[in-house]
Amino acid sequence: MSITQAKSSNDSRVCFPSSLAGLKQGLDALKAWLTAANLGQTAEDRAFLVFEEIVTNIIRYGFDDAKEHTIDVSFARGDGELTLIFDDDGRPFDPRNVPAPDLHRPLAAAPIGGRGIFLVRKNSKRLDYERTAKARNRLTVVVAVA
């Protein structure tokens, strides 16, 4: 079960389980917020891409056990930009340290995956990462609205 909390007309927050069902709940909450914010298609696409890539990465690779964890995401609208803050209790992971993939490989040599974090970087203005004192990952991604 997801919990969505509108903090103001510009800010919202959603908590959902670390599962495919949880991802769907988070995407629906993001869609509702973006629709109300009326930021335009480009901003929506960037926000969905960042959300999808970061949350999928947390669910697939973030945890050492099979338990369901909670992922907490805040959305905020600023001057010409959107800020998404992802908070989870998975293993430490700073996406700024992930090397860029080699994109110039033919089909036979191309890896199947490994492009998600690269896409986040390409669609964001800024990434900040912190491992908190409570052993949680806090990743802040800022995307341009225009």
Next chain:
Amino acid sequence: MNKPLEIEVTYTANIARVKLRGRLDTPGVDRVEAKFTAAVVPEGRNTVVDLSEVSFIASMGLRMFIGLAKALKRNNAKLVLFAPQSQVNEIFNTVVMREIMPIVVDEAEAVRFAAT
């Protein structure tokens, strides 16, 4: 709520035509990948994919196409994508997807690529 991704497969001679409608994100790929694979890989059919009604793609969608293209290549068949919308085409450009598989404008060109 986002509409679930839909898949429709039709066959003409040795070509499979796959039409996708919706969003190629993680829930969408989870919904169609097994059906897509079963429809084209075991018989090694040359496959053209109509993306004209796909409004969004994320890396899980790229992963699905690359995995399918590799599986088809092992069966001496090709995967050709056609008619991507703007967000999808932008993502293809960002990851240089055209160096991995053909992505063309329309179905006629896709069929020509698949048959050669």
